[in-house]
Amino acid sequence: MTMKRILEPFILVLTIILPCASIAQELTAREIMELVEDYQRATTDSAFNRMQLSTCRFGIKDSRITCAERPRIKAIESVGKNYGDDLKDTRSIAIVQEPAAERGIGMLSYAYDDPERDNETWLYLSALGRVKRIASGSSDDDTEPASVFGSEFTTEDQDTGKLEEYEIKLLEETMEADRAVWKIEMIPNEERARKSRYSRTVQYIDKERFVPLKVEMYDQYDREIKRLLASRIEFINDVWMARSLTMMNLVTNRLSNMAILEIHLGIDVEDEFLTTRTLTDVAFRETELENLRQQLQ
Secondary structure, three states: OOHHHHHHHHHHHHHHHOOOHHHHHOOOHHHHHHHHHHHHHHOOOOEEEEEEEEEEEEEEEOOEEEEOOOOEEEEEEEEEEEEOOOOOEEEEEEEEEEOHHHOOOEEEEEEOOOOOOOOEEEEEEOOOOEEEEEEOOOOHHHOOOOEOOOOOOEOOOOOOOOHHHEEEEEEEEEEEOOEEEEEEEEEEOHHHHOOOOOOEEEEEEEOOOOOEEEEEEEOOOOOEEEEEEEEEEEEEOOEEEEEEEEEEEOOOOEEEEEEEEEEEOOOOOOHHHHOHHHHHOHHHHHHHHHHHHHHOO
């Protein structure tokens, strides 16, 4: 199924609702977040991306957020594909290419829309030569989310779906980064709260593009502990997406930026590539990655 066929019904809905402000205002908070997640899933389906992940301790200089030290930079290639009758489940894999000392470190993630199924993550550390499986919420030991390649992003921050696990409320309509936004609060239910480090999140959703421009994350004491900022939002293959995401840890004063350098949608991705074999079988991984790269030419 092509990206165009997947998006046609969604694009049709948007062409109907977006020009009419009165209809847009009638969307519930839940309906807004459903549209946001539809867009996010579209950016991961049959996708091959090249990214740069940089992490540093930050400070404020001349009213601007800047790195207070030389950032640690990783070059990453990622591949994703959506599954299920409604294409709401996502399998994705990310492989570190640089620096050379970390080449081959990989993370495989399965995200399920069904609230009855826990999302799964497998982390492969080439230095140890083994795969560690992280199943969200499967035990008390698994409630702390895993960092994504040592950055301030975690597996929980990348979750999509399972909106049934939240109380979703529209707080107000306001402005953010000179854009009209919906300010939406998401509070996890009791079961979800046991798996999450956040007591609530507040999202600022662009009313035209249905992209979160800012997300505030709060702990159990209602202190904002992390903040996500999105920028360089572009319309690519009928999908609005942020090409730069900055996650700020307000407790440790560290930040990570994920910059998408190349975006390729509509790629033919073999199902077997999105399995743990890719993490551990170097020859298989490199052969399949080269096949994917050939499609970009």
